[in-house]
Amino acid sequence: MAKIKKKGTSGQAKNFITRTQAVRKLQISLPDFRRLCIYKGIYPREPRNKKKASKTSTPSTTFYYTKDIQYLLHEPILHKFRDHKALAKKIARSLGRGEVGDAARLEKTGRPRISLDHVIKERYPTFVDALRDLDDALSLLFLFANLPSTQTVPPKTIALCQRLCSEFQHYLIITHSLRKSFISIKGIYYQATIQGQDILWLVPHKFVQKVTGDVDFRIMGTFVDFYTTLLGFVNYRLYTSIGLVYPPKFNVNSDDKGGELDAFTLESSGIETTASIEGQANGHVDSEQEEGPTNGHDGSEEEKGHEVEQSDAQRHADEIGRLIAADPNDDRDDQIMQDEAPTDAIDEFVVQGEGGDVLDQPRQSDSEAGTLFAPYSFFLSRETPRQPLEFILRAFGCKRVSWDEVLGDGAFTHDEFDPSITHQVVDRPPVIQDDSIQIETATEGDDMESDAVSKPARSGRMPGRTYIQPQWIWDCINQGKLLRSDLYAPGATLPPHLSPWVKPTKNTYDPTVPLADQENSDEEGVEAEGLMDHNDAPAQVELDEDVDSINGHGMDVAGAGDSEDLSVDEEFGGFASDEAPDHGAAVEEDDDRTDYQRELEAEAAGLPYTIVGSAAAAAAASSSTNGGLAKKAARKRQEEEEELERRKMMMPKKKRKLYEKMAYSNKGKDDEARKLRGKRRMLEKM
Numbered sequence: 001m002a003k004i005k006k007k008g009t010s011g012q013a014k015n016f017i018t019r020t021q022a023v024r025k026l027q028i029s030l031p032d033f034r035r036l037c038i039y040k041g042i043y044p045r046e047p048r049n050k051k052k053a054s055k056t057s058t059p060s061t062t063f064y065y066t067k068d069i070q071y072l073l074h075e076p077i078l079h080k081f082r083d084h085k086a087l088a089k090k091i092a093r094s095l096g097r098g099e100v101g102d103a104a105r106l107e108k109t110g111r112p113r114i115s116l117d118h119v120i121k122e123r124y125p126t127f128v129d130a131l132r133d134l135d136d137a138l139s140l141l142f143l144f145a146n147l148p149s150t151q152t153v154p155p156k157t158i159a160l161c162q163r164l165c166s167e168f169q170h171y172l173i174i175t176h177s178l179r180k181s182f183i184s185i186k187g188i189y190y191q192a193t194i195q196g197q198d199i200l201w202l203v204p205h206k207f208v209q210k211v212t213g214d215v216d217f218r219i220m221g222t223f224v225d226f227y228t229t230l231l232g233f234v235n236y237r238l239y240t241s242i243g244l245v246y247p248p249k250f251n252v253n254s255d256d257k258g259g260e261l262d263a264f265t266l267e268s269s270g271i272e273t274t275a276s277i278e279g280q281a282n283g284h285v286d287s288e289q290e291e292g293p294t295n296g297h298d299g300s301e302e303e304k305g306h307e308v309e310q311s312d313a314q315r316h317a318d319e320i321g322r323l324i325a326a327d328p329n330d331d332r333d334d335q336i337m338q339d340e341a342p343t344d345a346i347d348e349f350v351v352q353g354e355g356g357d358v359l360d361q362p363r364q365s366d367s368e369a370g371t372l373f374a375p376y377s378f379f380l381s382r383e384t385p386r387q388p389l390e391f392i393l394r395a396f397g398c399k400r401v402s403w404d405e406v407l408g409d410g411a412f413t414h415d416e417f418d419p420s421i422t423h424q425v426v427d428r429p430p431v432i433q434d435d436s437i438q439i440e441t442a443t444e445g446d447d448m449e450s451d452a453v454s455k456p457a458r459s460g461r462m463p464g465r466t467y468i469q470p471q472w473i474w475d476c477i478n479q480g481k482l483l484r485s486d487l488y489a490p491g492a493t494l495p496p497h498l499s500p501w502v503k504p505t506k507n508t509y510d511p512t513v514p515l516a517d518q519e520n521s522d523e524e525g526v527e528a529e530g531l532m533d534h535n536d537a538p539a540q541v542e543l544d545e546d547v548d549s550i551n552g553h554g555m556d557v558a559g560a561g562d563s564e565d566l567s568v569d570e571e572f573g574g575f576a577s578d579e580a581p582d583h584g585a586a587v588e589e590d591d592d593r594t595d596y597q598r599e600l601e602a603e604a605a606g607l608p609y610t611i612v613g614s615a616a617a618a619a620a621a622s623s624s625t626n627g628g629l630a631k632k633a634a635r636k637r638q639e640e641e642e643e644l645e646r647r648k649m650m651m652p653k654k655k656r657k658l659y660e661k662m663a664y665s666n667k668g669k670d671d672e673a674r675k676l677r678g679k680r681r682m683l684e685k686m
Helices: 019-026 030-040 050-054 066-072 076-096 100-109 117-123 127-132 134-145 155-175 217-241 252-256 274-281 300-326 332-339 366-370 386-395 435-442 446-454 471-479 521-551 557-564 585-605 609-649 653-685
Strands: 016-018 063-065 178-183 188-194 197-203 377-380 400-403 423-425 466-468
Touching: 016 019, 016 066, 019 030, 019 063, 019 066, 030 066, 030 076, 030 117, 030 217, 063 066, 076 100, 117 217, 127 134, 127 197, 127 217, 134 155, 134 197, 134 217, 155 217, 155 386, 178 386, 178 471, 377 386, 386 400, 386 471
Parallel strands: 377 400, 377 423, 423 466
Antiparallel strands: 016 063, 178 188, 188 197
């Protein structure tokens, strides 16, 4: 007889373990268990059958892999948690005995310190793995860097987050790794490319943040502890890869004055690595960076060897040049050289044929991103957001960023009237200056007159300077080129600010494309029909009023007054049925009969026929035209629906259900795009 298996020893019951069982097995509290799982990257799992995995009649809600909990038994952090628990008992015993000094001493010196260095090395075996997991880390650290200090968020944590974020921004500025940015309601999105990995994070706006009590900052603080360690490792690797000293020097006085990025001083380590050499070739290393020696030797012997190699290479090149010059009729090599000549332009993938695959276009190179704003000097007005603008401008090559003195320290200049400034960023409507006030103040003295000539008024503009709104900078970096500044002038209606990561697809609304290119034939027919109905409505109302006045024994004051102002030619307009378009013999006979009857009624009432006849003819023509367009559109839709139904009948049931789900989703997208096009159509008509 076979041995009977005991329940819960195989299958899902063995592979999964509940949270309560895991806490008991590790012999720690539930908050410490949460911290340990966050540090180690262990998350709850969902079994296929909760009843079989729970081992009890009541199905549990949270499960973990048994192997993951078994792996945590040998974690060094677990011993630190137990040491901390033992220390808490000692402090409580000292306080119970009244030994306050011993309790304070134990709390100050005996607290165990938890190091997460080994956890970072375990979870991220390679540096690329750490870069791939950097999105959430940067978003959370930038969030805590903008929070106010409270009991749940200590000032030390905020200062640490600010320092790490500023160091990461300095690396992006030096290497010109920033690629795109987008302003949203939540904050400002940034995307950078580091060693081929795209990193996207969110920075909140510089508003006063209100910390609410419904957020568990203990769990968020655990993530902050882990992410600060991770970003510290990443910053160290990034700085050393380009030959910089980490951590950079921090000036407390400059930071107190609002310097922020300017409070850090970057220094060269004096060791030129392979990555730094490549960075110098691509324009990565800042011009202010000092070049150190590669080693401690003099290098004279190496220089002599290089000179010998260069002389040999030059001799071979001269021989090849004589051979080419000896055959002047051979132009094939010249043609090949012209064809293979390097160009700075980036190749673009062109879609061949309608409905072809759309490939991702080549990205902007680092050298182009670093020289977009290089030849210009910017001044930021007081109402503009200084921190994101300074970061973006410096990351794209601008070396001279200035702002008002009230915005903080670290500007290139605080003088708004500096003639070297080429662009000024403003975010307020233009103010019309009263010339009389300027003339009156200028005549008070010679000094005032000289100041008025040399400098314009505060509300005026500097000649030769370009005034733009902040959106111009974001749109320029997203498109990789300088856009027209007149479209972003102060007070101008700005173009739509679109996300650079959302690409327009087929049958979706695209604000950058003209409305006529996006509408289909059915929508154009409906628009024309609605337009005709809207234009013919006053004529129809006027026709109804005239007929009512005729049936009401000629008591139409407006009609009688209008007949006196009409000319002799307008008193009798003839039969308007001849001018109407031919839409069939039956339609013509009905129109002739109704026009003749209306003419007789107009003569009996003493009214000119043109008021009634022309309106009736226009109404008949518009109704027949609209009816023809509507019938054609309805017939076309009916044929398409019938053909679609025939195709669906030949599909299996499973595929037909899937197709219906896809059609329902596409219909929702089409309806949303149609609504957006309708709104735009109404705005263009206004």
